[in-house]
Amino acid sequence: MMLLRNGVFLSFFSFVLGLIIGSFINVLVYRVPKGESIVYPASHCPECKHSLKWYDLIPLLSYIMLHGKCRYCGHKIPVRYPVIELVTGLAFMGVALKYGWSFNLLKYVVFSGLLITVSFIDIFDGVVPDIVVIPGAAIGLIFAIIQGKTMFLDSLYGLLVMGGFFVLIILVTRGRGMGQGDATLGAMIGAFLGLKFSIAALFISVIIGGIGGVIAILFMRKKRSDTMPFGPFLAIAAYIMLLYGFEFLSFYLSFFNF
Ligand SMILES: [Zn+2]
Known part of the structure; x- marks a missing residue:
């Protein structure tokens, strides 16, 4: 019962924290x-300049109460504002339910916030902002240093292998396909997840990227030549x-264990 109450409080706390950080991420995006x-x-307001x-x-509530319009000029507030807040709230709650009150909760809430910021900037502006990702990679390394030598080395290898992998792709394809921002983003993910989990993440990203590409071509009138x-x-x-790393790896490795 105590555990349940703790869980409910932790879920609510992390969701609200996510909404607040999400509204800051809106500013960044x-x-x-x-x-x-x-x-x-x-x-x-970008339209009437009213402060x-x-x-x-x-977060979230103002958008709902204002029916998605500026209070002063009635200009439509882009739906991405509540969406980013909600996504951040849910992402933080997911991390909290997985890790409970722990150092990893702090570490992975920061990581999730960075991932959401970078994703939405990439979606809206087509760039992975190094000004976010490079400090992000350094923060990932610092968290790992605090966690001890083993974690630090894992984080460093993750950063180097993931960053190196994308640099290699960029060199081989002469810059078509992947951009330099993907390399720095890969390095940041390596720094936070460590070597094994970040390589697995790379593997998954290619699969869901492929699925996403097919959906875009089928339903969003994208051409194969369009970049995504x-x-x-x-x-x-x-x-x-972050949430299912161990499950994923043990499932994957079970194929080699019979
Ligand atoms: Zn306005």
């Missing part, structure tokens, strides 16, 4: 590609490994 400061000016009050900025950002698929795969 909007401003980082434009090279704007993320602290100044304060949030305002937004605290009650206009409550690969970053979000890598990010989703990394998140799957």
Whole structure:
């Protein structure tokens, strides 16, 4: 019963934390590609420039209560704002339910936030922002250093192998297919997940990227020659490994064990 109550509290706490961080991620997604400061000016409506009050900025709730429109000019608020908040809330809750109150909860909540930021910038602007990903890789290494020598080495190997793999692809394909941002994103994922899990994430990302590509061609009138950002698929795969890494690897290895 105690455990259940703890679980309910932890779920609620992490979901709300995710909504709040998600509304900050919205600021990053909007401003980082434009090279704007993320602290100044304060949030305002891009249409009428009216500065937004605290009650206009409550994650999810403000959007619902305002029926998706600016309070001052009626301009439509892009649906990506509540979507990013909700995705972050759910992602944080997933990490919390998996790891409970632990150092890994902090580590992987930070990692999830970075993945969501990078994915949405890649979706909307077609770039993986190094200004987010390179510090992100360093943060992943620092978390691993705190966790001890074994984790640090695993993190370092993950970073080097994943980054190196994408650099190799870029060299072989002469820059078609993968971009330099995919290499730095791969390195960040390697730093957070370590060698084994990040390689597994790479494997999964190719599969779901392929499925995503087929869906895009069938239902979204994309042509085979259209480029699709690969970053979000890598990010989703990394998140799957975060939650089901051990299950995935033991399932996979069971094929070699009979
Ligand atoms: Zn407005």
